[in-house]
Amino acid sequence: MTADQLQQVAKERFGWDRLRDEQLRAMEALMAGRDALAVLPTGAGKSAIYQVPAPLLPGPTIVVSPLLALQQDQIASLTARHHESLVAVRLSSAEGKSEREEALEALRAGDAEFVFLTPEQFADPARVKQIKALKPSLIAVDEAHCVSAWGHDFRPDYLQLGQFIRELGRPPVVALTATASPPVREDIVERLGMRDPEVVVTGLDRSNLYLESVHCPDEETRYRRLVARIRESAPPGIVYAPTRRATEELAERLTKEGIEAVAYHGGMSAGERERAHEAFLADEVPVMVATTAFGMGIDKPNIRWVNHVSLPDSPDSYLQEIGRAGRDGQPAHVLLLHRTEDSGLRKFFTNVSVDRDEVASLAALLRAAGEPLTRDELEERTGLGERKLGQLLALLEEVGGARMLHGGKVKAPRWAPTPAKAAELAEAQAERQQTVSRSRLDMMRGFAETGQCRGRTLLAYFGEHLDTTCGHCDNCTDGSAAAGLAAAEDAPFPVHSEVRHGEWGKGMVMSYAGEQMTVLFEQVGYKTLSVPVVKQHRLLRKA
Template structure:
């Protein structure tokens, strides 16, 4: 058995030999050692932090090929091209996707079989094919890396129903060890990833979430005219490339036109555009032909560009998850970059609208009834229920969470024997949907709290993700220029007396607590005389430390 020092040395030698890296980045070695020990891992590392290296370096040492599952073909292509530039079989990558012909897919599999390639990139849709599962299983993969793993979570900003079956699909190819990678994952998202992928004995490995080169700034805008002036001031001050995020497709088009009329090189991007136009805009931005991209959240994954100097939000994001993911696209080269949030109270109403209305109980009941008649493919379910692809995926996810859906093989689903009757399953699913919407609304509340805080923004953001930051970040507007009425944080024990200990001492960060009405929660962090707790049923709550202590609102979990 390889000892840990020898294992570390092997990894470092492989990084230098194959990639020319004299040193590894902070936070990379521990996940690599976990992968080499053939264990599952969940790694949360910011955009530009070197997540791809976590499977690439071990992939040169493991006894079999590495299968990389990624949601975007453009992102896959960039990673494949980067590996193939080295010109060695130990790093050669091939792909099986909708972009390849049957002959090209056969050639890719043959290259892996013959040892001419080590990395096989693919998508969940390709893995859903049973013949393809047989082929990949025969390759005896040593590792499966799931990139952008937050896509598997209903709580993630890029939720995709197609990812829901990944746990089943990975088992179908032999269940090799799984490395799940994401740039942002709050506690509910991390729990979802672990559950849906079936990760074993995993403790999330989180590193580098505090981006010290990224300056965080927030401005409340009393009207649109003021918001416009602040945005153009940013563009005039910083001539580098950047992204402006807006809430709606219409806003993207209108703001891009207004910026163009004002003399700025701007274009828009949103999910309602044709695939060809989206690809054209994407490539133009990567080639520095667009200075300002005005976009909805659809513009994000696959933007592997180091020289984005700023990201502006001209609307309140729907959650700190989305905000962190989007600002993480700036300053990937390590040079100073800016993140400016320009928000108005009206923005919050838009995001609450997007959380959606109530789930139609009849639609869920009808779907559950069809599932009880036997195994069906998703295409058959769409035909029988009249549901669209996305709605079907969301309802299946809800039914799965209340034990009313099971996967047969990899392409069919049905109601398992232990599933409740259709009417009861529908009621349970609707209740779960309501719980999720409650949590989502609490995420909007947390985003507003971030925007309104007069304390360190870095600490607020890290606390949301379950990370404790004992010191102010030093790279936000409130740290650089503290507001005149900003509270001064007392020493940790200053709030306590012999008879009345501070809640911070009673409930350490990350400890489990119980509330009589809200149930189980996790303490995420403290700000001034407030504490943030994430409850399973109602989401994020900000509580007064004094009230919690005096009224004994919380007890140890």
């Protein structure tokens, strides 16, 4: 299928006058039977990448999405097209048995093209069997960063996806996300078993977002700057705080100041979160004070600002969170109010220790079972919580001590290392992940403190390169950003070239700023090096 034919389908069935080049690249790969990974900003038409080719392929399209509310929005969008080839159904806990049967019958009869699933559905062997019988022609994995333990919103249920895809006979797979740095992209490709995918990473520079960062010497200064900014900004907006307690205290304090605000965090009941969410979406509440729990599925186009009152844990999280502003294309402002003490708090959160005895016991349990065990069985026998168990299973899978099967079951591979060796390897892998996590925090702090162009600095982290300054950050406005442009002209290695360090191993050059260069090393994460020192001592060589 040619680009012109895909454009025609997009026009006739969706009313879109044109498709972007990056959308077409991914679509053409899928039509040719290849996989695709698309990292595009919110509002850039990621869903179109599977929606346009889907009716042109012989079987139904499976769409994996983590949130029911998000699925409902996508189904409503397809239904609004009023085209018989774009009928969508859902199989989830929200539907009754008769509704699920009707949905399956519509898929079998060819009366429905799209079926939306949450990852939890893969735990049911009967459901997997039903989906396999439909002979799907395409699998779309939305919010694909959730599959990566390196990502900012890792979901253990996503670990089953690779096996699920194999069970279905390996139709073409398209993974979609708005945020994925190079380590996360590699993890997505590996965990989903993608084969030579067409990787599209573009458009992450949101020119309508004005980026600003301010260092605050103490907490009271930070609070006063926040209040002043909210008073001078048009609503609605989001304030991101680091903890549940900080969220509640800040919402209460703002309300006492005469600024109507509500709190939102994962510790609230589902009903409380739903009421806060709906009130904000309906413009009944001008300010939402939230932890990162207020995330996926927040599709509100008129958010005019996003303010952070603490350093985010990584540029991954930061880009995702500020991306909720200005989705209507109109100007929006994002402000980062940071203190030196923020790094200590974030390092505390990322300090995840692995208990060797716990890992060894889990590995031994899998080896002794003789048959695959479900997650529920493992939780009951080990006493581990769902998230902790998911983390340890992810580590064991990476070191060959566990294998995910269909239906959410887990077993020890035939040639698995001994429990003691598996625990040793898992501990080393966890330490590596923690090292990379801390390097991402260092990159976030570097973004907050830089005098260079913030747009270029942020995009370089994600593997994108701007030839000029972004023109929409505080450093561009005051003229300090222009000084960093000349540095790349005398660079020892081109941006995105592969290099090797004697101690840190293989890496990729991500960016230059002044006399500094940032390199992403596979083993130790992001490192900022002095260009003159690199040249003088020949610290790097071409890989």
